[in-house]
Amino acid sequence: MRKDKIYEDLKFSTEFSVEDWNVLIKLKLGKYFTNDSIFEENKEILRTEVINYIKFCTKTEYFKLFEKTFDISKDCIFLNRPESIRILANSFDDISNTDMKWLTNALIQPDSSNFSERDKVSYYFKAIDETLEGAFKPRFKLLDKLINFKLDQIIVDNSSFDFGKLIREFPLHIKCDFSLFLKDPLFSIPTNQWRNIAAHKSFTINTDNIVVAYGKGNIHKKTISYSDFYKIVNWTQDIYRVIRLAQVLTSLNYIEEIVEILGGTQNMNVRFEASLVHIIHNMQIVGFEFVSNDEQNETFCLNVRGKVNHDVKSSLIHASQCLDKLSRAIYNDKFIRYSFQKTKINIVNNSGxxxxxxTISIETAIKRAQGELTLNEYLSKMEFDIKNYN
Incomplete structure (x- = not known):
């Protein structure tokens, strides 16, 4: 799969301005922040996160689940702020890695549009396994810790709990509030069993239906239609979006305290493509249409079309402001940190x-980020090249 594919949801439009985006995120996400300054600091991230919000907010049951999940963290903070933030900090690496796993799955997935129906079903069972085990379960463990802390004021070490134990021992009197996390909405098969079905390939694909088998000892079997199977796939992705966004918003509110507990940001690892999604989306919001990215020797390049009603020079000056963020995104991903020496933004026409x-060297951009260079010193080291400008 081409890396460009992960940016297809970032639709370019000149009809929705930066101000429109800011109004949207304030309207939909502003209430989840403890104060306006934290909201303002995170506006660029929120312009991307609101896309995830839109994917489930019109589904009443999922929106209610999102708010209940967010409120659990909020209630814990109110109950005991230091201990609650320590729970968040101790889980931070695990839940952050779920984004890396989710994005990795997106990057390596094949184009299933040409698959036969049988092969497509097999592929989506694999996606169910990867979503539930690699992405959803670590975040569900954090939710489980917070719920137990809210109810009993104790921190449960659930690090060794398997998926089944987490689901089975979920507090009984609030199960109905979080039922979409615990079982599917069509057949009430427990979430962990869907993971087991997918991981152990306990399914039979027939020409007109799919038979799944689950459980130990007393094996249960269920015959489901193809259309219902794809609804199950969507359910697994929706519950991940819900739990993820609730926890992302919580983390943004208390990120300074979380980072302090973790001893700084130097040990954090953020996948480059995750940062690139935010960079591209925010560039499109201000008027640059993303075309592609490519790698030229040791230089990472972004190709964009210039802003409408702006000449090439002014477009380039504005676009070059992304290079420090692009450089830091590469530097912050230890897996590609040494693959590139420079970052570059190209203004291209309709023919490419x-x-x-x-162009700027990554070393220079990092020095600027660390306060070792003034803005003028930084700009003096940037290479500008205007080819067809009149």
Whole structure:
């Protein structure tokens, strides 16, 4: 799968301005922040996260689940702020890694549009396993810790709990509030059993239906239609989106305290593509249409079309402001940190010809980020090239 594919949801439009996006995120996400300053600091991230919010907010049952999940963290903070933030900090690496796993799955997935129906079902069972085990379960463990802390004021060490134990021992009197996390909405098969069905390939694909088998000893079997199977796939992705966004918003509110407990950001690892999604989305919001990215020797390049009603020079000056973020995104991913020496932004025309470019060394951008260079010193080291500018 081409890396460009992960940016297809970032639709370009000149009809929705930066101000429109800011109004949208304030309207939909502003209430989840403890104060306006934290909200303002995270606006660029929220312009991307609101896309995830839109995917489930019109589904009443999922929106209610999102708010209940967010409120659990909020209630814990109110109950005992230091201990609650320590729970968040101790889980931070595990839940952050779920984004890396989710994005990795997106990057390596094949184009299933040409698969036979049988092969497509097999592929989506694999996706169910990867979503529930690699992405959903670590975040569900954090939710389980917070719920137990809220109810009993104790911190449960659930690190050794398997998926089944987490589901079975979920507090009985609040199960109905979180039932979509615990079992599917069509057949009430426990979430962990869907993971087991997928991981152990306990399914039979027939021409007109699918038979799944689950359980130990007393094996249960269920015959489901193809259309219902794809609804199950969507359910697994929806519950991950819900739990993820609730926890992301919580973390953003208390990120300074979380980072302090973790001893700084130097040991954090953020997958480059995750940062790139935010960068591209925010560039499109201000008027640059993303075309592609490519790698030229040791330089990572972004190719964008210039802003409407702006000349090439002014477009380039504005676009070059992304290079420090792009450089830091590469530097913060230890797996690609040493693959590139420079970052570059190209302004291209409709034919893909490069009209102008700006380039900076990653080392220079990091020095600027660390306060070792003034803005003027940083800009003096940036290379500008305007080819077809009149």
């Amino acid at each position: 010809d490069i009209l102008a470019s700006a």
